[in-house]
Amino acid sequence: MKRPGNRHENIRAIITGGGTGGHLFPGIAIAESLRETAPGCELLFVGTGSPIEKRVLPGAGFAFERISAEGIKGRGALAGARAILKLCAGVFKAARLIVKFKPDVVIGMGGYSSAPVVICAMLLGKRIVICEQNALPGITNRLLSRFADWVCVSHEQAAGRLSAKRVSVTGNPVRKSFLKAVEDAGESSAGQDSASDGFTVFIVGGSQGAHGINMAVTQGLAYIDQELxxxxxxxxxEADLAMVRKAYESHGMESVVEPFFNDMACWYRIADLVICRAGATTVAEVTCMGKPCIFVPFPGAADDHQTYNAKALVDAGAAEMIAESGFTGKVFADRVVFYANHRGILAQMSKRCRQMGKPDAARRVAKVCLAVASGKINSKPLVCLCT
Structure with missing residues (x-):
């Protein structure tokens, strides 16, 4: 039985974005919040059918449809032509999906795979919300933001880089599993000075791993005393799994090594130090969890946006950042041992990191999406901090 008086109960929303965890997981967080606020809503994810979409979405209980799309930026003539053909095919498939599903709002999470769906939504007169996770917006969202009814950004500095009528600084949505882990853990134990508590390092290179980080770790284990x-x-x-497992085993290090963790929040919770890329979703998750980090930005990220994502935390003393070119095995080992022996510094980093988190970001974005879906917006341009 539906609860009376909730005008949002029957909204229909399409969520679309690039096929990486950085686009998918914030979309899932928004979907979770929409379901919580409007239990009768109908939601459809649309993407390219990437491995992570196939692995995560069915388990999360969300409907999913696949379209064809491919990035164009930085491609040669032949690859660029192929990408344009895929984009056209994706537009036709997206149009059929939109006509059939009849969404009240289309939520674009960025990445090239969101382009066909958002373009069709614009052509078919559908309401559009764009979500930008990075401090430096990607090319897709820079282009599509001018057609959106509302844009939600994670970083205040991103607002001025988008051509949008209405922009809200909401923070980057984080999944409920992370928020529950924060509640369960209470105050983070990271940075406590008792050596008897042990010391756990969580190394994660994003949903697809990170070869540069993996190589530095395997080379650096020889410099870490097993007695610590x-x-x-x-x-x-997947690619480096066997190599990394062998390295830990050969050096006698206690380790849990997997190609991908579905229960990321659990591992974040027990970590004293996190070594990771600086994708927007990773940054949002560690700030909500209050975990001190060493960021190693992906050097191939578009416009070096991962460095921009990490900079605010580094400037606040909540994290350290090391370029991949300087992240050698010896540097890895030295920093791990340093922090293992200086828990008080970690405690301060943890406190500052948690202060920068926005655990209610998903609720903020969902509030915007529901307002747009129900037509409860005016035509006046707006830039605001969303509450």
């Missing part, structure tokens, strides 16, 4: 009792939890991606 440091435990490692390492998400490697």
């Amino acid at each position: 009792g440091i435990k490692f939890v390492h998400q490697t991606g």
Whole structure:
């Protein structure tokens, strides 16, 4: 039985974005919040059918449809032509999906795979919300934001880089599993000075792993004394799994090594130190969890946006950042041992990191999406901090 008086109960929304965890997981967080606010809503994810979409969405209980799309930026003539053909095919498939599903709002999470769906939504007169996770917006959202009814950004500095009528600084949505882990853990134990508590390092290179980080770790384990009792939890991606496992085993290090962790929040919770890329979703998750980090930005990220994502935390003393070119095995080992022996510094980093988190970001974005879906917006341009 539906609760009376909730005008949002029957909204229909399409959520679309690039096929990486950085686009998918914030979309899931928004979907969770929409379901909580409007239990009768109908939601459809649309993407390219990437491995992470196939792995995560069915388990989360969300309907999913696949379209064809491919990035164009930085491609040669032949690859660019192929990408344009895929984009056209994606537009036709997206049009059929929109006509059939009849969404009240289309929520674009960025990435090239969101382009066909958002373009069709614009052509078919559908209401559009764009979500930008990075401090430096990607090319897709820079182009599509001018057609959106509302844009939600994670970083205040991103607002001025988008051509949008209405922009709200909401923060980057984080999944409920992370928020529950924060509640369960209470005050983070990271940074406590008792050496008897042990020391756990969580190494994660994003949903697809990070070869540069993996190589530095395997080379650096030789510099870490086994007697320190440091435990490692390492998400490697598929390609480097065997190599990394062998390295931990050969050095006698206690470790949990997997290509991908579905229960990321659990591993974040027990970590004393996190070594990771600086994708927007990773930054949002560690700030909500209050975890001190060493960021190693992906050097191939578009416009070096991962460096921009990490900079605010580094400037606040909540994290350290090391370029991949300087993240050698020796540097990895030295920083791990340093922090294992200086828990008080970690405690301060943890406190500052948590202060920068926005755990209610998903609720904020969902509030905007529901307002747009129900037509409760005016035509006046607006830039605001969303509450």
